[in-house]
Amino acid sequence: MSINNERRRFFAGAAAATATAVAASAVSRVAMAALPEPVLQAKPDTMPPLVPNTGRPYKPVVTLNGWTLPWRMNAGVKEFHLVAEPVVREMTPGFKANMWGYNGQSPGPTIEVVEGDRVRIFVTNKLPEHTSIHWHGQRLPNGMDGVSGLTQPAIPVGKTFVYEFVARRPGTFMYHPHADEMTQMAMGMMGFWITHPKAKHPLIDEVDRDFVFLLNAYDIDPGSMTPKIMTMLDFNLWSWNSRIFPGIDTLNVRKGDKVRIRMGNLTMTNHPIHLHGHEFLVTGTDGGPTPKSTRWYEVTTDIAVGQMRQIEFLADEEGDWAFHCHKSHHTMNAMGHDVPTMIGVDHRGLIKKLQKAVPDYMVMGERGMADMGAMEMEIPENTAPMMTGTGPFGPVEMGGMFSMLKVRTNQKAGDYKDPGWYKHPAGTVAYEWTGALPDPARPRPGSKAMPAATAGPVTEVQIRKPSGHAGH
Ligand SMILES: [Cu+2]
Numbered sequence: 001m002s003i004n005n006e007r008r009r010f011f012a013g014a015a016a017a018t019a020t021a022v023a024a025s026a027v028s029r030v031a032m033a034a035l036p037e038p039v040l041q042a043k044p045d046t047m048p049p050l051v052p053n054t055g056r057p058y059k060p061v062v063t064l065n066g067w068t069l070p071w072r073m074n075a076g077v078k079e080f081h082l083v084a085e086p087v088v089r090e091m092t093p094g095f096k097a098n099m100w101g102y103n104g105q106s107p108g109p110t111i112e113v114v115e116g117d118r119v120r121i122f123v124t125n126k127l128p129e130h131t132s133i134h135w136h137g138q139r140l141p142n143g144m145d146g147v148s149g150l151t152q153p154a155i156p157v158g159k160t161f162v163y164e165f166v167a168r169r170p171g172t173f174m175y176h177p178h179a180d181e182m183t184q185m186a187m188g189m190m191g192f193w194i195t196h197p198k199a200k201h202p203l204i205d206e207v208d209r210d211f212v213f214l215l216n217a218y219d220i221d222p223g224s225m226t227p228k229i230m231t232m233l234d235f236n237l238w239s240w241n242s243r244i245f246p247g248i249d250t251l252n253v254r255k256g257d258k259v260r261i262r263m264g265n266l267t268m269t270n271h272p273i274h275l276h277g278h279e280f281l282v283t284g285t286d287g288g289p290t291p292k293s294t295r296w297y298e299v300t301t302d303i304a305v306g307q308m309r310q311i312e313f314l315a316d317e318e319g320d321w322a323f324h325c326h327k328s329h330h331t332m333n334a335m336g337h338d339v340p341t342m343i344g345v346d347h348r349g350l351i352k353k354l355q356k357a358v359p360d361y362m363v364m365g366e367r368g369m370a371d372m373g374a375m376e377m378e379i380p381e382n383t384a385p386m387m388t389g390t391g392p393f394g395p396v397e398m399g400g401m402f403s404m405l406k407v408r409t410n411q412k413a414g415d416y417k418d419p420g421w422y423k424h425p426a427g428t429v430a431y432e433w434t435g436a437l438p439d440p441a442r443p444r445p446g447s448k449a450m451p452a453a454t455a456g457p458v459t460e461v462q463i464r465k466p467s468g469h470a471g472h
Pocket residue numbers: 238270271272325326327330401
């Protein structure tokens with residue numbers, strides 16, 4: 001029986017209760033089967049936390065525009081089934097991409113276990129080429145490290161391999177292929193892994209909200225659908241969990257919540273991630289929780305390639321706070337790249353002539369690029385606008401790695417729904433000055449602020465030509 005035939009809308013209901021119930025029934029129906037039935041996800045929505053109903057209890061995470069993979073317990077072993085396969089990922093409404101991923105989505109589902117759990121992961125390869133999975137950051141037997149050629153033969157097309165190890169240390173991890181990595185990671189194969197502490201941990205605080213997402217990047221030409229795998233650095237879509245703004249869900253919290261956000265970087269460059277309105281501590285890295293003596297408050301933390309960072313803060317300021325990569329080209333989508341700067345260029349009179357030769361000719365940003373955020377521009381089909389998203393005050397002029405932390409007094413505990421736009425109390429929004437505008441006092445030559453240069457003593461300079469070349 002093929003996996004595709006079994007494909008169904010898992011978690012179709014968004015409520016946590018429904019999701020858990022479906023997970024439980026899926027497990028019981030196949031409890032006698034040799035392999036856990038693969039669970040597939042059809043939607044790119046942020047799924048509610050998967051509250052564990054077997055094994056040691058823990059407080060689950062929420063994956064931004066993603067989900068957690070259900071497991072089954074088999075004689076005390078947590079069993080998961082990952083299916084590596086081509087998927088279609090909606091990166092933002094109106095723009096879909098052909099990717100490779102796991103269990104119906106890119107990235108793959110988050111795997112959540114508890115420190116000390118014995119974990120068995122079945123990996124079925126439904127890709128057109130061989131693959132493997134490397135469990136990035138884990139302590140495990142060398143032969144379970146997933147480096148094809150080095151620690152195992154690659155998983156051939158159509159075959160299923162089994163990985164088994166004990167999740168030895170709590171922390172934030174990733175998984176990705178270690179076989180034809182250039183292709184497979186450029187196509188979206190990656191996922192998150194959380195190992196929760198088994199008991200109270202001196203360096204791991206309990207939090208009210210625990211969000212996770214991966215930083216990833218693609219190069220997809222406007223109007224096309226498949227990432228270019230040969231691109232080394234010049235990507236044009238900078239995404240969180242293979243979503244771009246305004247397709248990235250907001251992080252919705254209750255005022256007073258202690259919030260943790262875990263991020264892993266599987267792009268080919270670093271990302272300084274910046275949060276508005278709050279200061280945070282970096283409480284964990286790739287190697288686990290940071291010693292308390294090493295923590296200091298920041299508003300931006302740089303995440304290098306292959307690294308994970310977890311930040312924590314008290315959400316004590318109400319509002320819609322921007323949360324984004326601080327590289328400004330990473331907060332715009334595909335059309336923003338490889339375009340000449342036109343600021344200050346006067347095109348009047350030129351456009352008609354140019355359009356005769358090139359009918360599609362369009363002026364890009366002669367006053368800056370802000371016009372691009374609002375204009376009704378003809379763009380190729382299946383292409384995300386370069387800078388987009390509309391807020392309560394107009395175009396947000398962002399794309400790519402951008403979202404918002406929404407802090408509300410009346411957000412209920414455990415409620416992850418988008419509360420809508422923040423309603424600012426009267427008198428707390430930047431406003432236009434409508435009084436008189438005095439001329440700015442600019443210094444003029446001769447004025448006191450900038451005295452005119454006085455004529456100094458005349459210096460006579462005599463130029464002597466080099467001698468000895470009279471006949472020149
Ligand atoms: Cu960035």
